[in-house]
Amino acid sequence: MLPNNVLNWGHSKSCIRELAAYGTARKAEIGEDKVFDFSLGNPSVPVPDCVNEAIKDLVNSNVPQIHGYTPAVGLPGLRQAIADDLNRHCSVNISPALIYVCCGAAAGLASAMKALLLPGEEVICFAPFFPEYRVFTEGAGGVLKSVKPDEALQPDLEDFRNVLSEKTKLVVVNTPNNPSGVILTADTLKKMSDILRDAEARYGHSIYLVSDEPYRELVYDGQPVPCIFDFYHNTIMCYSFSKSLSLPGERIGYIAVSSEADEKDDVFACVAGAARAMGYVNAPSLMQRVIERCIGCTVDLSTYRENRELLYNGLKSLGFDCVYPDGAFYLFLKTPEPDAKAFSERAKKYELLLVPSDDFGVGGYVRIAYCVSSEMIRNSMPAFKALAREYGL
Amino acid sequence: MLPNNVLNWGHSKSCIRELAAYGTARKAEIGEDKVFDFSLGNPSVPVPDCVNEAIKDLVNSNVPQIHGYTPAVGLPGLRQAIADDLNRHCSVNISPALIYVCCGAAAGLASAMKALLLPGEEVICFAPFFPEYRVFTEGAGGVLKSVKPDEALQPDLEDFRNVLSEKTKLVVVNTPNNPSGVILTADTLKKMSDILRDAEARYGHSIYLVSDEPYRELVYDGQPVPCIFDFYHNTIMCYSFSKSLSLPGERIGYIAVSSEADEKDDVFACVAGAARAMGYVNAPSLMQRVIERCIGCTVDLSTYRENRELLYNGLKSLGFDCVYPDGAFYLFLKTPEPDAKAFSERAKKYELLLVPSDDFGVGGYVRIAYCVSSEMIRNSMPAFKALAREYGL
Numbered sequence: 001m002l003p004n005n006v007l008n009w010g011h012s013k014s015c016i017r018e019l020a021a022y023g024t025a026r027k028a029e030i031g032e033d034k035v036f037d038f039s040l041g042n043p044s045v046p047v048p049d050c051v052n053e054a055i056k057d058l059v060n061s062n063v064p065q066i067h068g069y070t071p072a073v074g075l076p077g078l079r080q081a082i083a084d085d086l087n088r089h090c091s092v093n094i095s096p097a098l099i100y101v102c103c104g105a106a107a108g109l110a111s112a113m114k115a116l117l118l119p120g121e122e123v124i125c126f127a128p129f130f131p132e133y134r135v136f137t138e139g140a141g142g143v144l145k146s147v148k149p150d151e152a153l154q155p156d157l158e159d160f161r162n163v164l165s166e167k168t169k170l171v172v173v174n175t176p177n178n179p180s181g182v183i184l185t186a187d188t189l190k191k192m193s194d195i196l197r198d199a200e201a202r203y204g205h206s207i208y209l210v211s212d213e214p215y216r217e218l219v220y221d222g223q224p225v226p227c228i229f230d231f232y233h234n235t236i237m238c239y240s241f242s243k244s245l246s247l248p249g250e251r252i253g254y255i256a257v258s259s260e261a262d263e264k265d266d267v268f269a270c271v272a273g274a275a276r277a278m279g280y281v282n283a284p285s286l287m288q289r290v291i292e293r294c295i296g297c298t299v300d301l302s303t304y305r306e307n308r309e310l311l312y313n314g315l316k317s318l319g320f321d322c323v324y325p326d327g328a329f330y331l332f333l334k335t336p337e338p339d340a341k342a343f344s345e346r347a348k349k350y351e352l353l354l355v356p357s358d359d360f361g362v363g364g365y366v367r368i369a370y371c372v373s374s375e376m377i378r379n380s381m382p383a384f385k386a387l388a389r390e391y392g393l
Numbered sequence: 394m395l396p397n398n399v400l401n402w403g404h405s406k407s408c409i410r411e412l413a414a415y416g417t418a419r420k421a422e423i424g425e426d427k428v429f430d431f432s433l434g435n436p437s438v439p440v441p442d443c444v445n446e447a448i449k450d451l452v453n454s455n456v457p458q459i460h461g462y463t464p465a466v467g468l469p470g471l472r473q474a475i476a477d478d479l480n481r482h483c484s485v486n487i488s489p490a491l492i493y494v495c496c497g498a499a500a501g502l503a504s505a506m507k508a509l510l511l512p513g514e515e516v517i518c519f520a521p522f523f524p525e526y527r528v529f530t531e532g533a534g535g536v537l538k539s540v541k542p543d544e545a546l547q548p549d550l551e552d553f554r555n556v557l558s559e560k561t562k563l564v565v566v567n568t569p570n571n572p573s574g575v576i577l578t579a580d581t582l583k584k585m586s587d588i589l590r591d592a593e594a595r596y597g598h599s600i601y602l603v604s605d606e607p608y609r610e611l612v613y614d615g616q617p618v619p620c621i622f623d624f625y626h627n628t629i630m631c632y633s634f635s636k637s638l639s640l641p642g643e644r645i646g647y648i649a650v651s652s653e654a655d656e657k658d659d660v661f662a663c664v665a666g667a668a669r670a671m672g673y674v675n676a677p678s679l680m681q682r683v684i685e686r687c688i689g690c691t692v693d694l695s696t697y698r699e700n701r702e703l704l705y706n707g708l709k710s711l712g713f714d715c716v717y718p719d720g721a722f723y724l725f726l727k728t729p730e731p732d733a734k735a736f737s738e739r740a741k742k743y744e745l746l747l748v749p750s751d752d753f754g755v756g757g758y759v760r761i762a763y764c765v766s767s768e769m770i771r772n773s774m775p776a777f778k779a780l781a782r783e784y785g786l
Contacts, residue, residue, distance in 0.1 A: 001562075001598050002656065002663050003511055010508075010659075010666025042462050051460075052452045055679075059445045067444075067640035069435050103496065103644075103672070110672030114532075115403075118396055132669075139507075139670025169394075205394050247460035249678025251496075263395065266403075270395050273403025276525075277532025278671040279496070279503030285642025286448075287677065 005138060014131050015359045016040065019344075023353045030351075036380035038368045039353045041178065041329065043246040045299045045371070051245055054290040066289060070282045072272060074101025074254070078292040082254055085295050086237075090227035095259050100271050101283045103251040105214045106132065107275070108238035112210050112255060113140035113170065114274035115267065121169040126155040127361030128332070130178050130212070140274075142169070146361045153182045153323055153332070157191050164195070166203045171196065175225060176215040179360050179367035180332040181325020183219065186226045193232040206234050206262045214240040214253070215328035217298045220305045223326065233260040236267070241291055243329075244298045252287045304329050307370040310377045318385055319393030329371040332357070336391040338364055346390065350383035398531060407524050408752045409433065412737075416746045423744070429773035431761045432746045434571065434722065436639040438692045438764070444638055447686040451679060459682060463675045465665060467494025467647070471685040475647055478688050479630075483620035488652050493664050494676045496644040498607045499525065500668070501631030505603050505648060506533035506563065507667035508660065514562040519548040520754030521725070523571050523605070533667075535562070539754045546575045546716055546725070550584055557588070559596045564589065568618060569608040572753050572760035573725040574718020576612065579619045586625040599627050599655045607633040607646070608721035610691045613698045616719065626653040629660070634684055636722075637691045645680045697722050700763040703770045711778055712786030722764040725750070729784040731757055739783065743776035 013021070016039055023037040058066050073079065079096040086094040102108045113123065113136050123137040126147045137144045145163050150156045173192075175184040184192075193209075200207050211228040216239065219225060229235050240253035257268045282288075311331055315322050321334040333354070335343035340356035344366055347354050357365035370377065406414070409432055416430040451459050466472065469489070476489040495501045506516065506529050516530040519540045530537045538556050543549045566585075568577040577585075586602075593600050604621040609632065612618060622628050633646035650661045675681075704724055708715050714727040726747070728736035733749035737759055740747050750758035763770065 001511070002509065002659055006508055006663045006666040006670065007659055008666065009669050010662030010664070040462075042458075047460055055452050056449055059448050065435075065642070067440055068642045069433075070642055104674060106672040106674045108672070110670065114396075114671075115399055116395065118394070135670050136672060247678075249458070249461045249463055249675060249681075251674060251677055266395055266400055269403030270399045271403070273399040273401065276402050277399065277503065277528050278507075279500040279529060281497060281499050281644060282642060284644055284677045284680070285640075288642075 009135055009139070016355050019353050019355055026351070033379070035351045035353065036376060036383055037353045038370070038372065039355055041369050041371060043243055043248060043299070043371050044373060045246055045303050047246045048294065048297050048299055050294045050297050051247065051290055054293040055286065058286060058289055063289070066286050068285060070285050070288055072276065072282055074099065074283060075288050075292065078288050081292050081295045082256070086256060089224070090229045092229040093259055094229065094256055098257040098259060098264060098268050100255040100268065100275070101288060102253055102255055102275065103280060103283050104242060104248070104253045105212055105238045105240035106136070107251065107280060108240070108253055108255045109133070109210065109212060110136045110139060110278065111271050111275045111280070112236050112238060113137055113142060114278065115270035116169055116208055117142040118169070120167065122165060122167040123170045123172060124160070124163055124168055125172045125361065128153070128177070128179050128357060128365070129172070129174060129361050131359040133172055149362065153177070153180045154184065154188045155192065157195060160192065161195055164199045168199065168207055170208050170210055172210045172212060173228070174212040176218060176327030178215065178328055179330050179355070179357065180323050181328045181330045182323060183223070183225055183326040189226055189228065189231045196232060209235045211235060211237045213237060214243050217244040218301065218304060218329060219327040220301065220308060221326065225327070229258050233258060234262055236261070245294060246299045250284060250287045252283050252291055303374065304371065306374055307372070307377055310374060311368065311370050314377070314381050315384060318388040320388060329369060331368045331370055332365050333368055335364055335366055336393060340364055340366055347387055350387050352380060352383050352387060402528055402532070409748050412746050412748055419744070426772070428744045428746065429769060429776055430746045431763070431765065432748055434762050434764060436636055436641060436692070436764050437766060438639055438696050440639045441687065441690050441692055443687045443690050444640065444683055447683040448679065451682055456682070459679050461678060463678050463681055465669065465675055467492065467676060468681050468685065471681050474685050474688045475649070479649060482617070483622045485622040486652055487622065487649055491650040491652060491657060491661050493648040493661065493668070494681060495646055495648055495668065496673060496676050497635060497641070497646045498605055498631045498633035499529070500644065500673060501633070501646055501648045502526070502603065502605060503529045503532060503671065504664050504668045504673070505629050505631060506530055506535060507671065508663035509562055509601055510535040511562070513560065515558060515560040516563040516565060517553070517556055517561055518565045518754070521546070521570070521572050521750060521758070522565070522567060522754050524752040526565055542755065546570070546573045547577065547581045548585065550588060553585065554588055557592045561592065561600055563601050563603055565603045565605060566621070567605040569611060569720025571608065571721055572723050572748070572750065573716055574721045574723045575716065576616070576618055576719040582619055582621065582624045589625060602628045604628060604630045606630060607636050610637040611694065611697060611722060612720040613694065613701060614719065618720070622651050626651060627655055629654070638687060639692045643677060643680045645676050645684055696767065697764065699767055700765065700770055703767060704761065704763050707770070707774050708777060711781040713781065722762060724761045724763055725758050726761055728757055728759055729786060733757055733759055740780055743780050745773060745776050745780060
């Protein structure tokens, strides 16, 4: 008598969480420094000083109602600050009236899906994609359709054209990408938008592009991530401060609806209605005030940049084939045998915890999260070397 | 092409929020102290010192990962602390393994409903009830059925028997009650449980009692609120620290599944699965650590107690008929004309903002939230007097 799908979401662990749990147990067994745990995307760089300073200052200065209810959509000053921040990077003018402050990107994605999907409508995701997209889609009554990547791990746009159907309501992009670190180029976004506009005209209804951007600031070569609003009108951005400020546990982010979206006020009302029905009352109030003070600030990215170089160069020199990550803190390694799970199992023999790519919607890769200490990366190299030798690299 | 129900939840404001918005505008117009705003249940008593001290101490002492992800179910130490706290008051042994730390009672209720409801199954609520129960129920695909109250605003148990059907999956109780302040007596809970057990036997499936208890500590005459687990096996408690610690904006509470519930581990997995699909990753991490330190602590209740006396005695002496509130911070006033909305409108003439009871599922009352300053209550009495005079009281 319990709902099967819900029961299944509760009992099934993601392969990431399972590997992390194995890692925790293994560390207890043989020692913290003997296990090279690359499983979790938990930021290793501390929060910027401004965050903890803001917390202390807010608490000390007896700001009224710092722990009180806020409007469901968020504090007016924070919504304005978010719009201002976006407007520094985007050509399309973003209105604070279309900003909904939410409990992180996961809440934003789940709200956007419940906001827009009618039962059985389809959500297109580009492989490789974060496995929770499937849970959010099915939780909102939708059906996930996957598009395969090209060789450079950009979306295969021919496949995208084929997967689009009259049931398509939502398309999710994630750039910089978890798990590959790839950034969607302006050229890809332009072509993707043209295909979407064609599909809208062909099927006679709006198709919404949902952009999941928690890694937007985590780029290492000076190239900015293109502003998604500038490519396509029916766009909804889901952002989280989890990675840019290293506070993933605090659950704070926002949903921004494009000022150029069809029925934009109704779309925004649907976002608010969906969040309301799922029991989201407001994003955490103290943290809303902290973000208002710290917006535009980011963690020190130099550790991630250093880690990327260490890991990429180290693995390449051992003969592994890797995708060079432009952003985020993940490296996608092409496994020297086609079965990524078998490779991940073999890596465990050397205490290397690498997430097989199957749950991300593609085979033949492992995800290596480099939001770890640089020391761990250095210490892991002999283990990678031994692993490479097994494959005759 | 947008989902109608979701759009409606987004566009419709609760009458409480509408009245509060009117109040904000009116205060800007004629002055803060000229409007007697009894609309919102936003705690007026400050957080206990332990809360802000814990925040500062955690931030200052560089506790690792204070802003990092926690397990989805909550930090182990906090789950244990919650179980210990419950076990001080309940006879049934509560296990930390069945505690799910969540983003406040609203998140808890929405998660419990999505966890348990199959499409079209029924949720029974006892009028008067918090209007959001309807949104959470419909958001999870269920159908709300209402049971009328008796004269003392305890549930009419004969009506409860009649409303129960083979489609009933969930029954929600809320004690102390929002909007009436009434506490369900042990006698009522005992009879209600007997009726539920009969219905389970008759229909051959589990019926779950969901107890919404954010006001559990807000009682003023020394009487404890009976522990719901001690009455009925299939019980799920939804608790929030919003009122006991005056931090409703921080969104922290828990769901506790009875150790005596049928399929308790599957019920717990469904709660976790529902929360996961709705994008709840974990309850705010810093606040989890704060609660672990402050559990058992409550705000100073003396202001609420004083307000209750001032308001109840004042209104009675003016000839109004009120329900004496045992707990929470609401007083339910029987309107001297049957149309509560008309009474609320007339009260506005005297700058009194009182919420009509219709949205709570009963007619003929207004809710007066006395989580305000005692001064405002004193200052409002001439306005109430003028209002009484209009009705010849």
